[in-house]
Amino acid sequence: MSRKQVDHDYNLRSMSNLMGERRKKVSDGGERSLIRAPSSASITSQGAFAGASARAARKQFQQDVTPGFVYVLAAFSALGGFLFGYDTGVISGAMLLLKRELDLSALWQEVLISSTVAAAALSALLGGFLNGLFGRRVCILLASFFFAIGGVVLSTAPGKEVLLAGRLIVGVGLGIASMTVPVYIAEASPPHLRGQLVTVNTLFITGGQFTASLIDGAFSYLQRDGWRYMLGLSVLPAVLQFIGFLFLPESPRWLIQRGLTQKARRVLSQIRGNQNIDEEYDSIKNSIDEEEDSGAGPVIWRMLTYPPTRRALLVGCSLQMFQQLSGINTVMYYSATILQMSGVRDVRLAIWLAGLTTLTNFLFTLLGVWLVERVGRRKLTLGSIIGTCLSLSLLAIGFLVTAQHSPPVTFHPLDPSMANSTCSKYQLCEPCMLDPGCGFCYRENVSALLASSCVPVNKASTERAAWGRCSNSSLIKDRTYWAYNYCPTSYSWLVLLGLVLYLAAFAPGMGPMPWTINSEIYPLWARSTGNACAAGVNWTFNILVSLTFLHLAQYFTYFGAFFLYSSLSLLGFFFIYGCLPETKGRRLEEIEALFGNRLCSCGASDSDEARQVEYIRVKGSNYHLSDNDASDVD
Numbered sequence: 001m002s003r004k005q006v007d008h009d010y011n012l013r014s015m016s017n018l019m020g021e022r023r024k025k026v027s028d029g030g031e032r033s034l035i036r037a038p039s040s041a042s043i044t045s046q047g048a049f050a051g052a053s054a055r056a057a058r059k060q061f062q063q064d065v066t067p068g069f070v071y072v073l074a075a076f077s078a079l080g081g082f083l084f085g086y087d088t089g090v091i092s093g094a095m096l097l098l099k100r101e102l103d104l105s106a107l108w109q110e111v112l113i114s115s116t117v118a119a120a121a122l123s124a125l126l127g128g129f130l131n132g133l134f135g136r137r138v139c140i141l142l143a144s145f146f147f148a149i150g151g152v153v154l155s156t157a158p159g160k161e162v163l164l165a166g167r168l169i170v171g172v173g174l175g176i177a178s179m180t181v182p183v184y185i186a187e188a189s190p191p192h193l194r195g196q197l198v199t200v201n202t203l204f205i206t207g208g209q210f211t212a213s214l215i216d217g218a219f220s221y222l223q224r225d226g227w228r229y230m231l232g233l234s235v236l237p238a239v240l241q242f243i244g245f246l247f248l249p250e251s252p253r254w255l256i257q258r259g260l261t262q263k264a265r266r267v268l269s270q271i272r273g274n275q276n277i278d279e280e281y282d283s284i285k286n287s288i289d290e291e292e293d294s295g296a297g298p299v300i301w302r303m304l305t306y307p308p309t310r311r312a313l314l315v316g317c318s319l320q321m322f323q324q325l326s327g328i329n330t331v332m333y334y335s336a337t338i339l340q341m342s343g344v345r346d347v348r349l350a351i352w353l354a355g356l357t358t359l360t361n362f363l364f365t366l367l368g369v370w371l372v373e374r375v376g377r378r379k380l381t382l383g384s385i386i387g388t389c390l391s392l393s394l395l396a397i398g399f400l401v402t403a404q405h406s407p408p409v410t411f412h413p414l415d416p417s418m419a420n421s422t423c424s425k426y427q428l429c430e431p432c433m434l435d436p437g438c439g440f441c442y443r444e445n446v447s448a449l450l451a452s453s454c455v456p457v458n459k460a461s462t463e464r465a466a467w468g469r470c471s472n473s474s475l476i477k478d479r480t481y482w483a484y485n486y487c488p489t490s491y492s493w494l495v496l497l498g499l500v501l502y503l504a505a506f507a508p509g510m511g512p513m514p515w516t517i518n519s520e521i522y523p524l525w526a527r528s529t530g531n532a533c534a535a536g537v538n539w540t541f542n543i544l545v546s547l548t549f550l551h552l553a554q555y556f557t558y559f560g561a562f563f564l565y566s567s568l569s570l571l572g573f574f575f576i577y578g579c580l581p582e583t584k585g586r587r588l589e590e591i592e593a594l595f596g597n598r599l600c601s602c603g604a605s606d607s608d609e610a611r612q613v614e615y616i617r618v619k620g621s622n623y624h625l626s627d628n629d630a631s632d633v634d
Ligand SMILES: O[C@H]1[C@H](O)[C@@H](O)[C@H](O)[C@@H](O)[C@H]1O
Pocket: 202, 205, 206, 209, 323, 328, 329, 361, 510, 511, 512, 538, 542
């Protein structure tokens, strides 16, 4: 079959896929289906059939009791999310101790932090191939194996080189888990619970980040080897997941694709409890049989040359890109400093309070789990990104006002080392604190700042100056303070408000939805590859945003950096508004049809448009579905 024919037939296929089993049901009297289809009179009455039947099916699914096994399966899978959050979150606290004990240079610190994310980006891409070849279960086993080995290597590392090896091993696990777990949960869940269960994975990510901040806080008191515990504790959930997955089944969709039909039926019965699985089995089988005609060549090539999957890929990858471009990891990382700005001058207390940021992120992700099946993915994502954009603007304004009221440097100490330092040239606190090599040392009386200077930072710890009044600790007698990375200000409440609003807006939608939506928008043959690409994009932009933040802040100030993130979120809003269809409640096999729809016209050429018009014409005249479907994707 030629490519053109394949393309032309796509829309019909998707719809016949959707409708085929129902037509079959009508002809064999409906006794194979547990879905109580409408009476044959109503079925044959044109127009009412499709929407009513789809809705009845959905309702029926919701009424059927979902076996507890599905929840167990989702929870064990989401341990991968927990490790994602823990391993990415714990490093900031561990680094504070590591750089002191191992005397790490700034470059080594950067390498240890970024190597994991870079390894995750690469292994996420590779994970698509592994998923197709070995299945989801083996990939999750592999990921937990890497997490466990990585944790052991990290906690026993004699030096920085072995630490780097451990961080790379953990990164490989992260990449594979981040792309496999959402797919596995989506494929095992019934449609009415899918969004919620996949979103639980992101809840576990934020739970992992929260746990990491608590562990960081607790072990920071240890004089020696605290970092070994921080990094090594991840072995426990990894081993738990590994053992769990020795007993959990493979995804039925992957099994059917591999021709392991008996096994697939067994797993389907296990995860659907007392429901009749014939309908779902047939639907998956139909979709696989028909996709076998979708052409030859590497999957990514077939995806890119096939308008519906090309569109799905564009939407999926862009969602992940906009998630990272809205600066979540910068905001989280920066929260300790924001707290210091608002008057929490004790570094340890600021670290503990930063745990509140991760807790807020976690709690609002919980809200997302509750909302996803109620308001749907599209509305939740749109609402979230617009809130994210506004709160980023508020953060930016907060930083602008703070900078405009920046306290002056009132005296320049006479130390010979100052001659070679850039710190001596700054007249205000703002440029002084934007220079990573300098900090602001100031004395405060009740109402004003007195005797403030800009001095070099101590190489071993940013908690104090290299010499002078502030070289002992960040909190000094006589109300003399050391401010690294921030300036004393009375407008910090604005920044704090921006931070809280940001998390409240981001966490329920932009945090989880890119993962949830990616797990459901690709047809089975393209699902592993689509998720691998999207996860790869997420990790790549994660590293890009975190590596550029300090430079951005140095050149454009904090105001500029956050304003840029806000503008990028606005761009994301328009993109999502134009391109993201609603996938709530649909079967995975139905969703591909949405991307053949004109309403999602991103990346569509003129000839694609023509095909979409044809699709809607066929849909309207043959199946009388247009009303119901249009309202669903609107
Ligand atoms: O969805 C997650 C989550 O929102 C995390 O808080 C964030 O650190 C990750 O980068 C993101 O992918």
